[in-house]
Amino acid sequence: MKTKKLLRKMKSFLSADQRAQIAKIDSLEKILKKLEKKELGLREKLEGEGDKGQHREILRKLEVIAAQRKKGEGLRQELEPLREQTAN
Amino acid sequence: MIRRILLPTILLVLAYGFWVSPDFKEIASGVAIFLFGMLAMEQGFQAFTGGALERVLKRTTDRLWKSLVFGSVTTTIMQSSSLVSVITISFLSAELISLAAGIGIIFGANLGTTTGAWLVAGFGLKVKLSAYAMPILVFGVVLIFQRSKVLHGIGYVLAGVGFLFLGIHYMKEGFEAFKQGIDLASYAVAGYPGLFLFVAIGILATVVMQSSHATLVLVITALAASQVTYENALAVAIGSNVGTTITAILGSMGSNIQGKRLAGAHLIFNLVTGFIAIAAITQIIGLVDWLSGIVGIAHDDYTLKLATFHTVFNSMGILVMVPFVQQLVSVLERWMPMPVPVFEQPKYLNEASIDFADAAIEASRKETVRLYDKALELIVHGVGLRRRDVFSEDPLEGFDGSEGGPFEERIQERYEQSIKSIYAAIVAFISRAQAGKEPENAEELLAIRMAGRDLVEAIKGVAHLQKNLKVLIHSENPEIRAAYEGIQRRIGYVVREVDGVRRSDDDRLAILSLNDTILANRQEDVLANEKLDSLVRKDRISATTATSLINDYRYAYRICKRLIELGQILFAVDHGDLLDAQRSLALDEDEIDAMSDHGEI
Incomplete structure (x- = not known):
């Protein structure tokens, strides 16, 4: 299932022209950086959180961010060769 | 400003009046009880709408002559044209009869009321x-x-x-002091000045005593004792006819616009009749003499002649006014138009932006966000929460039903007033704006339209959910109470999260941030249903309540889902390719399901 979706994403990237594809990879990286920053912020918050409910909520948020980042990293790895190709 | 000070001023004046005058207190109580009676009667008649009474009324008032007979006969039986007119107003307010039929009944009532004068003059009776x-x-x-x-x-x-x-009884009692002061004999004046003076006295006495019957009794008694001249007594009878409309006007205060129109018709009819009677007083007196001769009334029996006069001039009024009933209806409808309900109007949708993709998208988004603001309040109050609780920093975990605010009871009405018109305008604007646009722009416009639909569906969900929620949140059973408090908290949490994304400085993560809220909604739903199964197994709640809860969990889940979806559309503003990148990272249904299955809350 995951492979299928990745292929679909790949297809959409490949169908655009190369310059646009590179711009998309850049956007992806920007979003991934923002997610990383958000994750760090949440981890800091988690340490000082005494309320059980809030603690649980932050953990869930972290779990979701982790899944999103994992998905994004996978996508970036798939697309990285394309950027290298363009650079060459 | 005037509206704001009007009510306190009236209350203060009333309070002062009660303090200084017991008579005033009695009169005011009479008016209050009278108006309450009007409301009660209207409510009573509403119970028959669509039923037998409607059919009977329709059959007996579908032609003008039938309405006239109906008004005339009922007034003769009840011996009170005032009562018939206020009942007719309540018929009309309950939309049981048409305005034309109501006018016919009022005309007939004016004829019927003259039988009272015959009874008083002929038999000295008064019901x-x-x-x-x-x-x-x-x-x-x-x-x-x-x-x-x-x-x-x-x-x-x-x-x-x-x-x-x-x-009416209290009003009469209260006016007793005034009645004592009305000594007709002391005002005897000849000619036209006397005529106008006694018409005015007749109006005043009837307004004060709230009964044309009482005025007629007074004048017939005075006439029999020769305290007042025959001509002046006739003038009082004319005045009483005009004065009696005050009851209908008073009655129409608590009714809708149709009732007010009927009271207007009553006033116009009685004024016209009064003018005719004054203008043609000599001719009418001659006619009364002639008729009295025919029916065998003695030449000097002024009391019976007064009754004859009363009947003659009211009949004349009917003859003059009946051909103009339709015109009267038109005039009243023009003078007193149906109040146009005030609907919210769109603020950002303008013709100038419709042809330009970016402008049209921005206008649609801003208008939908405006709609969201209005809807959010309705949703929050609709589930018995307060804005300050939902939008505070405090966790909602410890929130329970007893801390909630009052439930917004008028969801449908407020939806009609503030939401529907704007939503309709957005749909129309987007449909027009989509024409000839690039597919990606058309798609974005469509997404905004979907966000509007999500809002409307969330409100409708709240209206359904509220029926059980507002009752069962105060249940004696702690399990049921806790379940509904959980629903309240869940909706409050989602509203807080969606609004948090809206207010966040970083709208570049709006879609991704709300992924977590989708997961929370799923997990809460699964957990709530599992808990419900356990409660049913342990016999802690009845199967009927369980059914209600299953439905209400479903409503809550959908309300939250709609809110999250609209948040992902409305608050994820495009910054170059970042929106696409966000979408490519967003977790889909299967991924969230997978997390929900093994996740804990």
Whole structure:
């Protein structure tokens, strides 16, 4: 299932022209950086959180961010060769 | 400004009046009881709408002559044109009859009321309606407690009539002091000045005593004792006819616009009749003499001649006005138009932006966000939460139903007033703006339209959910109470999260941030349903309540889902390719399901 979706994403990237594809990879990286920053912020918050409910909520948020980042990293790895190709 | 100070001013004036004058207190109580009677009667008649009474009324008032006969006969039986006119106003307010039919009944009532003068003059009789007030009230209240819709309706009608009588009784009692002061003999004036003066006295006396009958009794008595001249007595009769409309005007205060129109028709009819009677007084006196000769009334029997006069001039009024009933209806509809409900109007949708993709998208988004602001308040209050609780920093975990605010009871009304018109304008604007646009722009416009639809569906969900929520959140059973508090908290949490994304400085992560809220909604739903199964197994809640809860969990889940979806559309603003990148990282249904299955809350 995951492979299928990745292929679909790949297809959409490949169908655009190369310059646009590179711009998309850049956007992806920007979003991934923002997610990383958000994750760090949440981890800091988690340490000082005494309320059980809030603690649980932050953990869930972290779990979701982790899944999103994992998905994004996978996508970036798939697309990285394309950027290298363009650079060459 | 005036509106804001009007009510306190009225209350202060009333309070001062009660303090300085016991008579005023009695009169004001009479008016209040009278108006309450009107409301009760209207409610009673509403119980019969679509039923037998409607059919009977339709059959007996579908032609003008039938309305005239109906008004005339009922007034003769009830011996009160005022009562018939206020009942007719309540018929009209309940939309049981048309305005034209109502006018016919009022005209007929004016003829019917002249029989009172005959009774008083001929037999010295007077049916004292106030004596029936208490028994009617008792019967009415007993019937109100019955389960049958018909008996319940009859109960309200009877209670209404009882209160009307009681109200009139109190008004009369209160005006007793004034009545003592009216000594007709001391005002005897000849010629036209006397005519106008006594018409004015007749109006005043009837307004004060709330009964043209009482005025007629007074004048017939004075006439029999030769305290007043025949001509002046006739003038008082004319005045009483005009003055009696005050009851209908008073009655129409608590009714809708149709009732007010009818009271207007009553006033116009009685004014026209009064003018005719004044203008042609000599001719009418001659006609009365001639008719009296024919029916054998003695030449000097002025009391019976006064009754004849009363009948003659009211009949003349009917003859003159009947051909103009339709014109009268048109005039009244023009003078007193149906109030146009105030609907919210769109603020950002303008013609200038419709042809430009970016401008059209921005206008649609801003308008939908405006709609969201209005809807959010309705949703929050609709589930019995307060804005300050939802939008505070405090966790909602410890929130329980007893801390909630009052439930917004008028969801449908407020939806019609503030949401529907804007939503309709957005749909129309987007449909037009989509034409000829690039597919990606058309798609974005469509997404905004979907966000509007999500809002509307969330409100409708709240309206359904509220029925059980507002009752069961106060249940004696702690399990049920906790379940509904959980629903309240869940919706409050989602509203807080969606609004948090909206207010966040970083709208570049809006879609991704709300992924977490989708997961939370799923997990809460699964957990709530699992808990429900366990409660049913342990027999802690009944199967009926469990069914209600299953439905309400479903409503809550959908409301939250709609709110999250619209948040992902409305608050994820495009910054170059970042929106696409966000979408490519967003977790889809399967991924969230997978997390929900093994996740804990």
